[in-house]
Amino acid sequence: MKSHWFHLMPYKDLPEDFKDRYPSVWVDVPSELYDPIKGHEIYNEYLDELEYADRLGFDGICVNEHHSNAYGLMPSPNIMLACLARRTTQAALVVLGNSIALYNPPLRVAEEMAMLDVISGGRFVAGFPVGSSMDTNFAYGQTPATLRDKYREAHELIIKSWTTPEPFAFNGKFNQFRYVNVWPRPIQKPHPPVWIPGGGSVETWDWVAERDYMYAFLSYFGYQPAKETMKGYWDAVDRAGRDRNPYRAGYLQLVAIADSDAKAEAEYAEAASYFYHRCLHVPSYFAAAPGYMTLKSVKSLKVPFSFEFLKNLKWKDFVDQGFIIAGSPATVRERLREALKEMNVGHVMTLCQFGNLGCEQTMRNTELYAKEVMPYLKENLWNEWEDRWYPKPLDSQHRAKAAAL
């Protein structure tokens, strides 16, 4: 079982009455709310947290891409991994990922990812999300109905650019080149592991399973609804004729660890509320532009896609419904093991920092997980399976070391 440390890098200083005063945390949230002086502190704190996770032995550290929002301040996650590549030594550097339909040409992504793989000595994991509707359609102006075609073409181009040893021509619908010739080439062969973060769309499952990639379900709504999604994915894996190796699957989970179950609420409830009520304050009209989801996916939804149900939920609901796995190390261990086992998941992305949780508390949460939870999961889950989706870095004698400051 692999444990990763995922950072969203939220803006921590939204006003108390944010959700009453502003219609959305994304797309049209005025940038005057962002104080760059506080931002300076926060970015450096967040990078410290990720570096700490590396030192404590997390298997991977994860970052992702979002635009025009206060929910996650990484318009360019590759810049974050570039900072981390030289200050960490063990953890996989996971970008989950780059929204490749947004880049013209997408070869820029192939180049930057190859750079990260080479700088880090092959510790890099390439994530390719379609991207949320807020990011892609509203903030970056992409046509909803053609976004997925553009995404798939960009993916094909990037993989081909990493695996073809000489220049080639590419005549796509969205991209045309006489000379595709990416320098540098990645260290990992045939290319870095590919992880596909998804929100549960039917078409993505089959696409991932057919290509033998890893599927990471990034949900904030706990393991009960996730069970259904993962079942859909495993059915697609069966359809593709592949084995049920748990390392084909990743799952994101908020964790809040304290000395006892009772103390967890006092230590984490405010940050949880900040996350669910401010960071996820997205109105349904931005959550899915018409055409962003295929008609098939829209029809399969029981209610229109929306975050509005979060409005009245409180700490007790978050914990009872498993949005957050909270409590003493023993409680967290058991609940997490049960969820991961039931869903057959080999990679858990823990969210130890969420909402406005402070640096000190985040470090403590991280440490408790690393010492009290991670070893137990590693020991008790999936040792009979080989993880073919984890990076294969250079062995330590071939790894360059950053000079001491």
Next chain:
Amino acid sequence: MQQARVSIRNGKFTTSMQWGGSGVPLLFLHGAGGPMIGAPFLDELAKHFTVYAPAHPGFGPGEGIEHLDDIIDFALYYLDFLDELQIDNPHLVGHSMGGMLAAEVAALAPYRSNRLVLVGAAGLWLDETPLPDFFTFNPQQLVKAALHDPEGPLGQMMLQQFQSPEMMLEMHKCLASAGKFMWPIPDKGLKKRIHRIQQPTLLVWGGSDKLIPPAYGEAFLNVIPGSRLVTLSNSGHLPMLEEQEAFVQAVTNFLLE
């Protein structure tokens, strides 16, 4: 009038069309909200013209949107449509997105059609009068922006229709298709081609259109030489429904001149 199923380019596109009447042909191109099948103004126009009112690919019963990538593909589809159905020299009447489309058809092939009527047409962009982002509108916002009198019976009826999940799904499908031609801003180069429009052109605008405000009527007036603008002051974005009689009269008078 009657319904017919139509196939274009050997079944690459199939759609349903309401057609009938007598007189010179008139092609009605509907807006992003979907085909206006059964609307009485079409019957009124059919008293003077042979009306063809097809559903676009990707709207209602129209299939084949996957073969259209942009507004030029869309306009060429309608030139194929006219050729295959042997509709000679039709008047073009286009509403909203359909107005943008009609203007493109007229600009690409000025000799293939007769007179041109643009009703609350999309296709231009004015920085000083930005269009609202109707792709984000809920039914209440849509009705409020579309109608001169949102509280009236037409508004009530529209809100009633939006209560059905099927209708919402249909609306979703229409807007997804419309996005191919209008996302995120419906200025896709018409301004570079609009000088090619040769035919007499009538612009019809609702005086309180909040979806495509009357300033856009003025903008079209400025770029289509010899065009005329009729403003129906008790209409919003749907003058053919809100002031049917005045609308039909204005269009008919112009086309029969």
